[in-house]
Amino acid sequence: MFAVYAAEPNPDAPLDALRVGERPDPEVPDGWVAVSVRAASLNMHDLWTLRGVGIKPDQFPMILGCDGAGVLGDGSEVVVHGVVGDASVYGDETLDPKRTLLTEKYQGTLADTVVVPARNVLPKPDGLSFAEAACMGTAWLTAYRMLFTRSGLRPGQTMLVQGASGGVATALVALGTAAGMRVWVTGRTEEKRALAEELGAHRTFESGTRLPERVDAVFETVGKATWGHSMRSVKPGGTIVVSGSTSGPDANADLQRLFFMQIRVVGSMMGTRDELAGLLEFCRLRGIRPTIGTELPMTEAAEGFGQMLAGETAGKIVFTR
Template identity: 40%
Template structure:
């Protein structure tokens, strides 16, 4: 089968498009013929170094994906060949204490497509049947693929971890990126007031068009002061951030007393100042979050259909043009998801 894979670490020179073995389908697995995948920051991380993530080279890239069912077990009753589906990228053991309590995203033997095992920048992938979810009618394959990482991550951050309420205000850092944009869409559908930041005025305008209540230009404004001004000096109830070290002090200073900061990334560094006095005097809560459970993906899909929330696809590239797609993501100029079409 045709796939995009890495055979080392560095830049685009280690990314190749060529033939890879067709994945074997063991009992209980479903093999999918993929038609779309989207790019995520972790794709750049795996290309650049993959440090700290157990993996073997060569490895097929790509975390999320959508396509049609190609092959299933004879006793499979819910999925059938030809059915349009999207996938959950995390493969859990189903037996550890975290899986047994329904928190499979904390599985002690968790494997994520495109990180620990071969991923979705390929014509075919094989995953457990529980990881395969029917694609809503009228959705494109790219929209379905995009749901499995960014929207799922934002959903868990806002609903499970931060428990955002309709009457609250949320500050979202780095609008235009996948998780941040998904967070805006979900927060608005929940009824919350949304403040967003960006260094690009054009991205702030596009975010306002999608419903953002207030934009903060972080290239010329102090984010914390602007967030306090926008809330009458009170501060925001929730901060959603995936930037890390560069955003951390502004995030903490933007919170109301008793507020919650939920984080899923550290692209600017992972060792920020703790600001412990502010943390305990104002009784702030810091919550970590990564991906989401299979159950949360089903909840998210139902929510998106009820509120007509769909991922924003900025641009699509052919699989052969994966270098150009990676370069576009690396530029940080995108607003929405970058997709790969796999034909």
């Protein structure tokens, strides 16, 4: 079958490990289902896979793609949930010590077919295209969990999203606005800040700018480049929710400020199947649709990967079949 995959780990030149071509047709174990993929979105996790982060060398070649949308054998249109874990034991499958994501142990969604546990597919809402539905399973689910499960925010409070144009950031803006938060956003360029305003952000600021007042919560996916600003921008007793560090970890965690201001730092990783169901229903009720910055056929995957590596994102990058 056709697939977009990582041939081997390449920490220094990840795009050199990217391949577009044929891979063996997958087997379908008992309790699993085969999804004929119509669309899959790109995530930073795919670049980490190309670099060999979070995956053992003997797992290569690995088909990329943590999330997607497609059709089951009976014609049902579904959204793929990319976290494979034991919810029956842990309740929250993201807390299963043996949980994994697609592309870490199991082959991913950037292919003609992806095979996942039967519980890892949910009905695709009629109001979403396959390309839009393919954005939900990773970036939008991550944003939903950060905002509604981990932050403790209430409608009317102020949130700051660091980095204006990535998939998680644009989802946070849309979800936060729809939930009644006051949404502030930072962005490196005027174009990125303009996108955030189009999505409903109440105010935007250049990266690192001193804010007019401190916020109730900061949402961090950037890491070292924005961490100091996040620590200075949150109220005493406020919260910083972290789901990534694309610019690398910060060796200077500013622990004095952390304990003196009693700041809560909360980690957040992906989300559960139930949270994905909640996200899909919330978007249906509020008429929310994800922002797609680039849509390409899977055969042109290298172009989309290049855009993400260069930071040239304006919403989600989606590949279609």
